[in-house]
Amino acid sequence: MDVNDKTFRALATSLKFREMRQELMTGNVANAQTPGYKSVKLDFEEALARATDVDGNLSMNASDERHFNVGGGGFNNLEPEVYEDPNGIVSENGNTVDVEAEMARMAENKIMYDTTVQLINKKLGLMKYALNSEK
Amino acid sequence: MDLLTSLRISASGLAAQRKRMESVSSNIANAQTTRTAEGGPYRKKEVVFGSEPARDSFAEILEGELDEKAQTVHVTEVVNSDKPPILKYEPSHPDANKDGYVAYPDINVMQEMADMIEAQRAYEANVSAVNTTKSMALKTLEIGKN
Numbered sequence: 002m003d004v005n006d007k008t009f010r011a012l013a014t015s016l017k018f019r020e021m022r023q024e025l026m027t028g029n030v031a032n033a034q035t036p037g038y039k040s041v042k043l044d045f046e047e048a049l050a051r052a053t054d055v056d057g058n059l060s061m062n063a064s065d066e067r068h069f070n071v072g073g074g075g076f077n078n079l080e081p082e083v084y085e086d087p088n089g090i091v092s093e094n095g096n097t098v099d100v101e102a103e104m105a106r107m108a109e110n111k112i113m114y115d116t117t118v119q120l121i122n123k124k125l126g127l128m129k130y131a132l133n134s135e136k
Numbered sequence: 137m138d139l140l141t142s143l144r145i146s147a148s149g150l151a152a153q154r155k156r157m158e159s160v161s162s163n164i165a166n167a168q169t170t171r172t173a174e175g176g177p178y179r180k181k182e183v184v185f186g187s188e189p190a191r192d193s194f195a196e197i198l199e200g201e202l203d204e205k206a207q208t209v210h211v212t213e214v215v216n217s218d219k220p221p222i223l224k225y226e227p228s229h230p231d232a233n234k235d236g237y238v239a240y241p242d243i244n245v246m247q248e249m250a251d252m253i254e255a256q257r258a259y260e261a262n263v264s265a266v267n268t269t270k271s272m273a274l275k276t277l278e279i280g281k282n
Contacts, residue, residue: 020272034258114275
């Protein structure tokens, strides 16, 4: 059993990107009244899903280490998409931050972050259980 | 780039709103002030917010794009409003001019109160962001703790 398997790396990557998202959202809330500030968003779900590819539909067999690893992870060079929110409502001073929506997204992000941590713990728990089962 | 950066960004938001609150309360307190150190009636103070990338070390600058996008906020300047004062006819007032008019600052206390509420709400939003970030950071410490 590979301790650092795909699931584990996907969970870790998810944590990392949610941290980044949290940072961008705190920036948006802090700048809710800054003239001309544009709200920024971060998307990683699709990229992560592609890298994880749970069903294995997209992965290719690699029989040589020089083969490209297609669909079989690639977590290390996964890049989230960071962009200025194109749907933001521009207020009279040119600001596009919607604080309420931002707080809601922050709450969601926190819940998903906590869930991810719990999943990691569950996985660690399984390993621990396997290690202790002889006793 | 980490959760501590998020905390720093929220802290910058808190500080900016606090400074705004300072100028609002100064405006309300001095709504009737006719005599100031620089002469003439008190002039309404207005804060100007500006954003800048959240990074404070060379290493963070090297880290690249995201820190460019995550922005802290700070008060770039406090400007004195150049609205003309309101003249009231009070000949017995020591600051009255030769025609008997006293120059009072043009401060709308209602508007200041509304500004104050806005600053308060923005402050609260930042506090709530700090709490969310903090609980996420604490949750991270629970990894492998079962």
